[in-house]
Amino acid sequence: MVSLLIKILVNDYNNTGDDRVRRGYGVVCGTVGILLNIVLCCVKVFAGMLSGSIAIITDAVNNLTDAGSSIVNVVGFKMAGRKPDTEHPFGHGRIEYVSGLIISIIIIVLGVELGKTSIARIIDPRDIITSKTVFTVMLISIGVKIYMYLYNKKIGNRISSVSLQAAAVDSFTDAIATTAVLISVVIFEFTGVVVDGWCGLIVSVFIIYSGISSVKTTVDPLLGVKPDPEYVNIIEKFVLSQNNILGMHDLVIHNYGPGRSMISLHVEVPANGSLVEMHDIVDNIERKLKEALNCECVIHMDPMVIDNSISMRMRDYVGVIVTNVDPSLRINxxxxxxxxxxxxxxxxxxxxxxxxxxxxxxxxxxxxxxRQLPGDLYAVINVEKPYT
Structure with missing residues (x-):
């Protein structure tokens, strides 16, 4: 259903690299999530009141909160799609990460609250009323949540959206929680033993764990993480393939949200080359990287002496010394x-x-x-840390 809606409502839906298309995907997924969760909340409240099960009613409240999470998702995608402005020259893309973090925190809070309710039910167990209606509602709810998990995960991976991936985790934990509630109802139906509270407690621990894992996934891009090695390799291959580029280092990739990156790097160029010519080469690299990767790029030129045999020999000597200390060290x-x-x-x-x-x-x-090399040689070293 969601895939069909995307094809109908999102123009050029295959172009997921376009911000407008990504926003369309997010709004469709979020809106469907709002509607499904509201429906589930209503039918579970009915089933909970019919059976007298606090676990089912708690599960219904959980779905209502999920509807709120979906609203956060929709708002996040809408705000992330806003154009850069004076106060936010790099755009608003990171709002999507913030919305994913909010959803993750909601998952943890729900897990804690469910745990409290479950402990209270363990201390004071109560009989519940079972019926075909209750079983049917719970089974349908599980199926709907599994469907929501699948489409959120599929589309979240397709458009690289941490907020949709967090929503997928939320839907999966909801399916597990509802399954546990259903199991407790089945056990009571056939044995008369009330395990409602224990099932809820086990599920709450699982939900809290999932929420914490989801927090890490959404916080990492906010803090700044090591870029994708494949992305780095694409940049390195392209830059080093250009004429008069002798080397490349100090690559830094800043992520300002999905599809919003700023790249800075240093290239080594012949020191005896024409400054105008080298500048033109660097300008072309910046422009081509922007066109190919949809990113802003700033390149610094480092002149490298290639016509002085003494300087080149000294560089080789230092390179051997550094490698002998440890192969993971490098000089620039x-x-x-x-x-x-x-x-x-x-x-x-x-x-x-x-x-x-x-x-x-x-x-x-x-x-x-x-200092042990021939001549009065001194190493003046500036220490750097890798960003890739």
């Missing part, structure tokens, strides 16, 4: 400055975040080994 932006009394070898040293030695220890080791 190397230059040699010769003075009357000594020579400075200046370079950036990239040290992994979880390296076994401190930055100071690594710098000290490399500086000592450079």
């Amino acid at each position: 932006d190397f230059r040699m400055v010769q003075g009357t009394t000594h020579t400075n070898l200046i370079f950036d040293l990239v040290i992994p975040h979880d390296f076994q030695y401190s930055d100071e220890e690594v710098v000290d080791i490399i500086q000592q080994r450079v």
